[in-house]
Amino acid sequence: MHEILIFIVILSVAFDVANGWHDSANAIATVVSTKVLSPMVAVALAATMNILGAFLTTAVAKTVGTGIAAPHAVTDLVIISALLSAIIWNLITILMGLPVSSSHALFGGIAGAAMAHGGTGILNISGIVKILTSLFVSPVLGIVFGYLFMKLILHLFGHLSPGAVSKYFGRLQILSSSLMAFGHGSNDAQKAMGIITMALVSGGVLQSVEVPKWVILICALAMGCGTLFGGWKIIKTLGVKMLKLEPIHGFAAETSSTAIIVAASHFGLPVSTTHVVSTAILGVGATKRLSAVRWGIAGKIVMAWVLTLPACIGMAWGIQKFLAIYYVG
Numbered sequence: 001m002h003e004i005l006i007f008i009v010i011l012s013v014a015f016d017v018a019n020g021w022h023d024s025a026n027a028i029a030t031v032v033s034t035k036v037l038s039p040m041v042a043v044a045l046a047a048t049m050n051i052l053g054a055f056l057t058t059a060v061a062k063t064v065g066t067g068i069a070a071p072h073a074v075t076d077l078v079i080i081s082a083l084l085s086a087i088i089w090n091l092i093t094i095l096m097g098l099p100v101s102s103s104h105a106l107f108g109g110i111a112g113a114a115m116a117h118g119g120t121g122i123l124n125i126s127g128i129v130k131i132l133t134s135l136f137v138s139p140v141l142g143i144v145f146g147y148l149f150m151k152l153i154l155h156l157f158g159h160l161s162p163g164a165v166s167k168y169f170g171r172l173q174i175l176s177s178s179l180m181a182f183g184h185g186s187n188d189a190q191k192a193m194g195i196i197t198m199a200l201v202s203g204g205v206l207q208s209v210e211v212p213k214w215v216i217l218i219c220a221l222a223m224g225c226g227t228l229f230g231g232w233k234i235i236k237t238l239g240v241k242m243l244k245l246e247p248i249h250g251f252a253a254e255t256s257s258t259a260i261i262v263a264a265s266h267f268g269l270p271v272s273t274t275h276v277v278s279t280a281i282l283g284v285g286a287t288k289r290l291s292a293v294r295w296g297i298a299g300k301i302v303m304a305w306v307l308t309l310p311a312c313i314g315m316a317w318g319i320q321k322f323l324a325i326y327y328v329g
Contacts, residue, residue, distance in 0.1 A: 004076045008199045010084040013222045016192040019089040019102040020050060020226020023188060023273055026280070030250030030281070031177040036170045045174075046181040047227040049186050053185025054220030058211040059268030060190035068107060068131065071116045078117050081292050081320035082109030085312045089296075098304040102274035106191055107131060108312030116320035134269035138260060142276040146283025153252055153318035154287065169247040177256035181227070183261035184273045189223040191270060249288075253280040275305065 028042040037045070069078075074265060084106040089287070093100045107128075114122045157165060175312040196215050245253075258278045264271040 002203075004080075005008065005199055005203050006244055008079050008083070009196055011087070012082060012192045012199075013157065013198045014085050015083050015102075015106070015195070016219050016222035017226035017229075018087050018094075018187060019188055020047075020223040021194070021229040022090045022094050022099075022102055022226075023184060028177060028181070029164075029252055029277075030245050031173050033175065033245050034247045034250045035171045036247055036250070036326075040241055042177065045178060046184075049178050049181035049225040050185035050189065050227050050231060051220045051224040053182035053187075054193075054223060054253070054277055055164065055216060056182075056186040056262075056270075057265055058190060058216065060187055060194070060265055060270045061176035068110045068128055071298075074110075074114060074122075074198060075117055076202070077323050078110070078113040079195060081269055081316045081323060082106065083195065084111035085112065085316035088315065089308065090314050093304060094183075096304075099274045099278055099292070099301060100304045100308050102117050102188065103135060103191060103270055103272045104305070104308040105312045107135075107193070108309040109316040111311035112316035113320040116317040117324070131270055132191055134264060134271050135275070138264065138269075138271040139275040139279040141260050142257060142279030143283035144284075145260060146253055146280035146281075147286055148254040150249065150252040150287040153248060157248075165249050169251045173247045173251045173254065176251045179248060180254040180261075180277070183258040183265070185220065185223055186265040187261050187271060189219045190265070192219045192222065207300045222239070229325065239261050247315045249281075249284045253277065253284045256280050256283070288324070292295035 028037070028046050031037050032039050032042050075286075081108075086102065086109045089100070089105040089109075090102055111123060113126070154165050157168075160168075190211075191217050194209075196219070197206065197209055200212075200215075201209055208214070243255050254277075257277045260276050260280075261271060261273055
């Protein structure tokens with residue numbers, strides 16, 4: 001039993017590393033594309049802030065631990081299958097340079113593996129509705145907040161010369177990028193925390209879904225280490241291909257995204273930082289003119305978003321069925 005738990009912890013840490021690698025673009029794509037910070041300085045800053053953000057709260061971890069399926073009804077094989085499917089999907093999309101949701105990948109994996117094990121009755125429908133609502137509403141908030149905040153900035157500072165705007169907002173973007181990384185750590189690192197805690201409850205090590213301090217620490221460090229890998233293809237997609245960004249746009253996108261993500265973390269809502277940042281960039285870009293956004297690239301990104309849940313549900317379902325045969329046989 002303990003060997004299986006150790007393996008689950010290792011897989012969860014691997015998922016957190018892949019998540020940090022995949023989602024580092026969320027915090028630094030704009031600050032790198034606007035040349036405010038060099039790539040290596042940007043990832044180092046983001047990694048540090050990701051680690052600090054992971055200690056903010058454990059509300060999201062508790063939602064993940066209980067929201068999709070009852071902790072005691074989720075077997076070790078279900079958790080392993082879910083993690084493997086999410087890791088595989090993250091790696092595929094990293095190589096393709098597509099900024100998809102690691103959250104969707106993980107939740108789809110849990111749902112698919114749980115259904116393969118015990119049918120739809122094992123799922124916590126009310127918890128899933130809460131999670132899916134937050135995941136689908138957050139991109140809408142991203143584009144709306146990004147658009148409105150950018151309009152406000154233009155109203156207040158539009159009279160300044162372009163040189164002055166770039167100078168001031170270049171400095172401010174260092175702050176907004178740091179806060180974005182902090183917000184990312186506060187929400188995304190907790191998803192692996194929730195998985196490990198769920199496994200500890202299922203294995204009888206814990207009696208309730210309370211995240212141990214050592215789990216918070218290793219997940220925070222894993223997220224930070226993953227961020228150091230960069231995710232350069234996704235950074236190029238978000239910060240260059242989809243929209244040509246200037247420091248003022250980067251500041252607006254990062255600040256509006258941070259507000260949404262930190263608020264969601266406070267209320268225990270597991271949102272997709274990738275979706276929030278991507279749509280905030282779209283909202284900011286729309287204030288210039290609609291044609292400023294490369295909608296063809298945006299369309300490919302949205303298609304990848306749509307495919308994430310069914311792909312990971314199916315993948316996890318198949319992995320669980322295969323492992324169940326091997327495990328029993």
